Amino acid sequence: MEIRQIKAETVTETVKKLFMDCNYFIGKDIMTALKKSFENETSPVGKSVLSQIIENDKIAANEEIPLCQDTGMAILFVEYGDKVVIEDGSFEDAVNEGVRQAYCDGYLRKSVVSDPVFDRINTKDNTPAIIHTKIVSGNSIKITAGGKGFGSENMSAIKMITPSYGIEGVKQFILDTVRTAGPNPCPPIVVGVGIGGTFERAAQLAKQATFRSIDSSNTDPRYASLERELLEEINKMGFGPAGLGGNTTALGVNIETSPTHIAGMPVAVNICCHAARHASATI
Amino acid sequence: MAKRITLPITDEDIKNLKAGDSVLLSGTILTGRDAAHKRLYELIQNGDSLPVDIKGEIIYYVGPAPAKPGYAVGPAGPTSSYRMDKYAPTLLELGLKGMIGKGARNKEVVESIVKNKCVYFAAIGGAAALIAKSIKSEEMLCYEDLGTEAIRRYTVEDFPCIVAIDSDGNNVYETEPIKYRK
């Protein structure tokens, strides 16, 4: 395969568009799930909340404005073809420039501070982005981008479970995390679960799981069935839309897994709100 | 049916509001979230005066997105309230009458709401574009350097929210989910 040159500008434009699009247009998977939940919700308040969320998401799409004011930290999962060379600059700079332009030109909120503990000064352009890069063979770049709000991010958790706890231990930790989150992460939520790998791999998989469409299932039927079972259990908790009571606490549960160590079974739960925003493009 | 309330909210209004009531607020409210609360709290701790009068006011926990040209305000939905729990009782003691946010509050806040006869409203998290339709104008009051976290005054018309914790301490986050638990 020939080496392919891609202009930094192309990366920037693609990233810019992805972040604007995902903040204005909710995915079809979420909209379909919201409408279905509206039909099935038994709480009158829950029903009213769902109808307002649906209306909100329609307004945002029609007027091309952010559907939530927390347009999040910019996160990208990149599959970078090993035959690609960025022509006139660095890939990382090009991505951050795209984020800067999306957040500044697209009227998105700048929510990033430069230092977590001491300064906490807003960087004013929502950079730097969190970029997860995987080198793959090929001559293209696939980018999946999403803005992640912290109302739900703050409710996430990770646990280094040991193998003897088995599937029951995994289920319990996921359900406990959702229960502790309760009404805070803007239910109905999307639950991303990462199981296996190491401490940081599990967390990354959990985030990646929230970026997967909720109308898809894990390809392993055992995990697909676990996704369905957990969704059912979560919706029995009663938190409901906005946490005001009802049977729609979650819209979907997505699980991603990875091989792990003989001594371990890390489980990470990344909670995402109904504003589960992500969009993909390949260049 | 939603109860319409014209601000400033009166003690009588607060007494009549019950947890679970749908409410439409009209008038003016303040905005403020994490960083602004921290500053106000530190001023109070030091015995200094506040740059904004909070007596009788309602504060909305929000950090709006920028307004697109032609819009009065940008999308402006509530942020999680529990992060303001550390500061809220102090502000309620000083005469703040209400808070608008999302999610549960801790015991100290609930007790302070009862003691000071205040009210906590929940707005729908993630419904920022819809909620912004009820915000007619904004005025920058202080802490402009905080960007989205600055304290503003919003003029609202039929701002939709729900009484989450009333002045008797009834709390929808405690009472409602149980009804749907299986």
Ligand code: SF4
């Ligand atoms: S948790 Fe999600 S929906 Fe709620 S305010 Fe944050 S980004 Fe918006």
